[in-house]
Amino acid sequence: MQIVIVGAGIGGFITALSLEAAGFRDIVVAERSREIRGLGVGLNLLPHAVRELTELGVADRIAELGVEPGTLAYFNRHGQAIWSEPRGRDAGYAWPQLSVHRGRLQILLRDLVEERLGDVIRLGHSLVALEPGDAERRAVATFEVAGGERVELAGDLVVAADGIHSVARSLRYPEEGGPRWGGLTLWRGTALIEPFLDGRTMIMAGDAEQKFVAYPLGAPLEDGRIRVNFIAERRGGGVSGADWNRQVERAPIAELFADWRFDWLDVPATIAGAEELLEYPMVDRDAIPQWTFGRTTLLGDAAHAMYPNGSNGGSQATLDARTLAYHVALAGTAAGVPAALAAYEADRRPATARLLELTRQTGPERVMQLAFERAPEGFADVHDAISAAELEGIAAEYKRAAGFHPSELAARPSLGVRRSADASAASLRDSGAA
Ligand SMILES: Cc1cc2nc3c(=O)[nH]c(=O)nc-3n(C[C@H](O)[C@H](O)[C@H](O)COP(=O)(O)OP(=O)(O)OC[C@H]3O[C@@H](n4cnc5c(N)ncnc54)[C@H](O)[C@@H]3O)c2cc1C
Numbered sequence: 001m002q003i004v005i006v007g008a009g010i011g012g013f014i015t016a017l018s019l020e021a022a023g024f025r026d027i028v029v030a031e032r033s034r035e036i037r038g039l040g041v042g043l044n045l046l047p048h049a050v051r052e053l054t055e056l057g058v059a060d061r062i063a064e065l066g067v068e069p070g071t072l073a074y075f076n077r078h079g080q081a082i083w084s085e086p087r088g089r090d091a092g093y094a095w096p097q098l099s100v101h102r103g104r105l106q107i108l109l110r111d112l113v114e115e116r117l118g119d120v121i122r123l124g125h126s127l128v129a130l131e132p133g134d135a136e137r138r139a140v141a142t143f144e145v146a147g148g149e150r151v152e153l154a155g156d157l158v159v160a161a162d163g164i165h166s167v168a169r170s171l172r173y174p175e176e177g178g179p180r181w182g183g184l185t186l187w188r189g190t191a192l193i194e195p196f197l198d199g200r201t202m203i204m205a206g207d208a209e210q211k212f213v214a215y216p217l218g219a220p221l222e223d224g225r226i227r228v229n230f231i232a233e234r235r236g237g238g239v240s241g242a243d244w245n246r247q248v249e250r251a252p253i254a255e256l257f258a259d260w261r262f263d264w265l266d267v268p269a270t271i272a273g274a275e276e277l278l279e280y281p282m283v284d285r286d287a288i289p290q291w292t293f294g295r296t297t298l299l300g301d302a303a304h305a306m307y308p309n310g311s312n313g314g315s316q317a318t319l320d321a322r323t324l325a326y327h328v329a330l331a332g333t334a335a336g337v338p339a340a341l342a343a344y345e346a347d348r349r350p351a352t353a354r355l356l357e358l359t360r361q362t363g364p365e366r367v368m369q370l371a372f373e374r375a376p377e378g379f380a381d382v383h384d385a386i387s388a389a390e391l392e393g394i395a396a397e398y399k400r401a402a403g404f405h406p407s408e409l410a411a412r413p414s415l416g417v418r419r420s421a422d423a424s425a426a427s428l429r430d431s432g433a434a
Contacts, residue, residue, distance in 0.1 A: 011300025042229025132294025
């Protein structure tokens with residue numbers, strides 16, 4: 001079976017690895033960029049995604065790149081603690097949460113794809129057209145390559161993992177236009193600072209108007225400092241196109257947070273000392289009614305771009321990839337691809353649409369907004385503003401919707417499966433083995 005994956009981002013590479021693990025080898029990954037440069041700053045992989053990466057046999061290599069946050073803690077804009085909870089294995093999961101540099105992750109995934117599949121990545125291939133195919137005919141993806149030439153790649157399956165500006169999606173939804181702006185501007189960066197709190201805590205401070213998020217991205221360096229990823233965010237700004245790579249000056253952004261000098265973290269100093277600072281509008285896309293057309297489907301941000309604040313981008317793309325490979329492997333043959341894609345979409349589209357809605361309501365970060373509304377000048381005891389039961393309820397609801405509530409994650413059967421048209425493949429999932 002011939003498979004074409006469009007986009008060599010996080011979702012595209014994990015799809016290639018998942019399909020390879022499921023027994024497929026005739027795979028091409030076509031990417032618009034002329035080189036894999038490993039761009040971006042921090043990205044979190046939540047335990048449900050790390051479970052999938054573990055079963056794919058790549059989690060150890062990824063863990064070497066980053067760190068495992070032990071706690072997630074929310075604060076108000078005065079630096080007072082609202083809520084904190086253990087994360088990953090500290091929260092009793094069998095799998096850790098991992099904080100990694102997106103660029104380093106992308107380079108590692110490229111290496112893994114080349115190790116397992118060989119020379120399958122086609123750079124400088126920009127998707128411009130996509131014939132969906134049907135039960136009898138293959139899909140055909142057309143790419144523009146250097147010099148404006150066009151190259152066609154036919155596939156029994158074409159997976160479009162071409163990100164938030166997906167061309168594959170725009171071909172099916174030409175009226176949709178650009179991503180939808182939520183009214184906030186984000187500044188993302190990395191900085192070398194003294195460790196804060198216990199050195200393994202991801203923090204979020206502020207409220208719906210202005211917020212600061214920071215988490216370690218690696219072990220302490222020789223001089224004791226750690227590299228942190230941070231996201232400073234503020235209502236306002238403008239929609240100037242969702243470009244992941246737009247660099248901006250540090251001083252004006254640090255000034256916006258001038259009062260945020262907590263006794264445990266100096267926010268303006270962290271921003272002012274950033275190694276790089278990237279501006280990005282808080283954008284997502286509305287859920288769409290259909291991902292699959294003939295032998296083609298959408299995956300990752302192309303299917304369900306969400307605000308980059310719930311640690312969902314990489315994690316949901318990982319779940320998509322594994323679910324897709326699972327259904328395609330169960331189908332086993334090219335003839336079964338349309339039905340496999342329908343099953344993939346039935347599993348993943350409603351789940352991600354629900355999650356998209358929750359991220360628009362700011363998900364678990366609602367506790368920060370409640371604290372702001374009920375005690376804007378701060379509090380002596382957070383429970384004067386929000387009861388413990390309310391705090392716990394908000395955290396649990398989000399985990400359930402995102403697919404990583406501890407008990408549900410532990411009970412979910414494995415998505416690991418080898419290609420087979422017979423019933424033994426299905427029994428792997430039923431038994432939770434593989
Ligand atoms: C440059 C960049 C930096 C990012 N930085 C961060 C970050 O710091 N933190 C974070 O949480 N998330 C970041 N993201 C988003 C994050 O990678 C995704 O939300 C998530 O990992 C889902 O991955 P994806 O594969 O669906 O999309 P992406 O990782 O965005 O990958 C999409 C891929 O498709 C390629 N592509 C686009 N159009 C075409 C086309 N027409 N033909 C062929 N290929 C095409 C792109 O070049 C890209 O390699 C970044 C994305 C990009 C592209």
